Amino acid sequence: MTTEIWHLTAHGLVQGVGYRATCLDRATALGLTGWVRNRADGTVEVMAAGPVDKLQALREWMQAGPPAARVSRVETEPGDGSFSRFEWLPTA
Numbered sequence: 001m002t003t004e005i006w007h008l009t010a011h012g013l014v015q016g017v018g019y020r021a022t023c024l025d026r027a028t029a030l031g032l033t034g035w036v037r038n039r040a041d042g043t044v045e046v047m048a049a050g051p052v053d054k055l056q057a058l059r060e061w062m063q064a065g066p067p068a069a070r071v072s073r074v075e076t077e078p079g080d081g082s083f084s085r086f087e088w089l090p091t092a
Contacts (some may be wrong), residue, residue, distance in 0.1 A: 004078075005079035007080075008074055010044045015042055016079040022066040023046060024036055028085075032058060035089045046084070
């Protein structure tokens with residue numbers, strides 16, 4: 001099974017709505033490793049590693065987000081890093 005690392009950025013109303021906590025739960029349930037954090041520009045940034053089908057499932061969830069979120073778009077590009085679990089990082 002091929003493992004990839006994706007860097008995803010969610011735009012829209014994605015801060016203050018439970019997006020990071022729910023994203024962490026979703027990524028963990030999918031068996032992904034990596035991290036999630038708020039960005040000072042109002043976006044939420046994710047670096048996720050795992051099988052492509054699981055990464056696609058996370059991206060689909062990110063496009064919808066939790067009920068209070070209003071996601072305008074999710075940018076996806078190749079990522080990098082090495083992770084042992086999925087964690088919540090401080091705002092960057």
